[in-house]
Amino acid sequence: MIVFITGGAKNGKSSFAQRLAVELSRGGNRYYIATMIPVDEEDRERIRRHIADRAGLGFQTVECGRDILTCLSQVDKSGSFLLDSATALLMNELFLPPDYSLNPEAGEKCARELVEFAQSVENIVVVSDYIYSDAAIYDEVTETYRRALAFIDQQLAAVSDVVLELSAGNIIVHKGDFQP
Amino acid sequence: MKLIIGGAYQGKREFAKAAFQLKEADIFTCTGEHIDFSAPCIDKIEAFTLACVRSGKDPLAIFQEHQPLWADSVLICQDIFCGVVPMEADLRQWRQVTGQLCQYLTKNAQQVSRIFCGLEQRLK
Numbered sequence: 001m002i003v004f005i006t007g008g009a010k011n012g013k014s015s016f017a018q019r020l021a022v023e024l025s026r027g028g029n030r031y032y033i034a035t036m037i038p039v040d041e042e043d044r045e046r047i048r049r050h051i052a053d054r055a056g057l058g059f060q061t062v063e064c065g066r067d068i069l070t071c072l073s074q075v076d077k078s079g080s081f082l083l084d085s086a087t088a089l090l091m092n093e094l095f096l097p098p099d100y101s102l103n104p105e106a107g108e109k110c111a112r113e114l115v116e117f118a119q120s121v122e123n124i125v126v127v128s129d130y131i132y133s134d135a136a137i138y139d140e141v142t143e144t145y146r147r148a149l150a151f152i153d154q155q156l157a158a159v160s161d162v163v164l165e166l167s168a169g170n171i172i173v174h175k176g177d178f179q180p
Numbered sequence: 181m182k183l184i185i186g187g188a189y190q191g192k193r194e195f196a197k198a199a200f201q202l203k204e205a206d207i208f209t210c211t212g213e214h215i216d217f218s219a220p221c222i223d224k225i226e227a228f229t230l231a232c233v234r235s236g237k238d239p240l241a242i243f244q245e246h247q248p249l250w251a252d253s254v255l256i257c258q259d260i261f262c263g264v265v266p267m268e269a270d271l272r273q274w275r276q277v278t279g280q281l282c283q284y285l286t287k288n289a290q291q292v293s294r295i296f297c298g299l300e301q302r303l304k
Contacts, residue, residue, distance in 0.1 A: 004297070006297065008262065130187065132186075132187025132188040132189060132190060132259075133187040133188075133258075133259040133260060133261060133262035133263065134260060134262055134263020134264065135260040135261070135263055135266050135271050135272075135274055135275035135278075136263055136266060136271070137271070146188060146189060147188075147189050150187075150188065150189030150190060150297075151189070153297045153298075154190075154191055154297050154298035156297075157297035157298055157299055158298060163297060163299060165296065172301075174296055174297065174299045174301060175299055
């Protein structure tokens with residue numbers, strides 16, 4: 001089963017996604033695909049908070065910030081996966097070392113690889129971020145990022161069994177049969 | 181009239197084409213203060229409202245004036261209402277008048293659809 005979860009920031013997406021991935025696993029292997037590549041102390045603090053948050057839930061952490069399909073060889077595909085988040089993965093793919101210039105192919109690459117990843121495993125919960133409804137006029141780099149993430153979201157939503165939006169901890173079902 | 185709203189890049193235009201059998205040629209895309217109200221579908225109404233704000237025109241009054249022309253149309257507007265209050269006065273005004281216009285259009289719509297990640301959420 002593929003579950004896609006999005007919504008505004010700080011609405012409880014990550015904690016809900018963790019509980020859901022545990023539920024879907026029914027005692028099988030649980031993997032947390034950690035996509036964030038930390039660049040500063042704030043990132044490292046956030047990662048520590050997330051690790052503490054999922055302590056005791058039985059997740060094996062697989063660090064994979066780019067080329068998401070490469071980590072499939074280290075896991076049991078019949079397990080349950082939590083990928084948090086498409087947003088972080090896109091950021092890493094969009095700005096590639098060594099010069100971190102903008103990679104215009106990143107959106108399509110991420111979408112293609114995430115769809116393949118999701119369809120290769122038994123259960124997966126993918127978390128993204130809804131960043132499309134403000135009255136701001138952004139620079140072209142930011143618009144490229146928003147356009148690419150929206151493309152990934154739509155491609156994932158199309159192949160997902162269940163699409164959920166979280167709003168203040170409440171669940172809005174956009175696709176599929178889901179009983180909270 | 182059918183109103184389609186949703187955030188940026190959510191697939192509003194593609195949804196309109198599929199749901200109402202529209203071709204690209206049926207769609208007028210706003211880029212400024214001019215609107216061809218005779219088009220079966222008007223997209224990017226938020227670009228029209230922004231141009232109106234910058235030239236001191238009232239977009240709601242313009243829509244009210246042309247009501248018979250869009251009474252059977254498909255109208256598409258971006259949801260720009262969920263962010264922080266913009267620092268710039270014209271963007272605050274833009275958010276305000278676009279919100280008023282969307283509420284007016286909702287009242288006059290037979291159908292309102294919100295597009296989210298390419299999926300329709302029927303609001304009316």
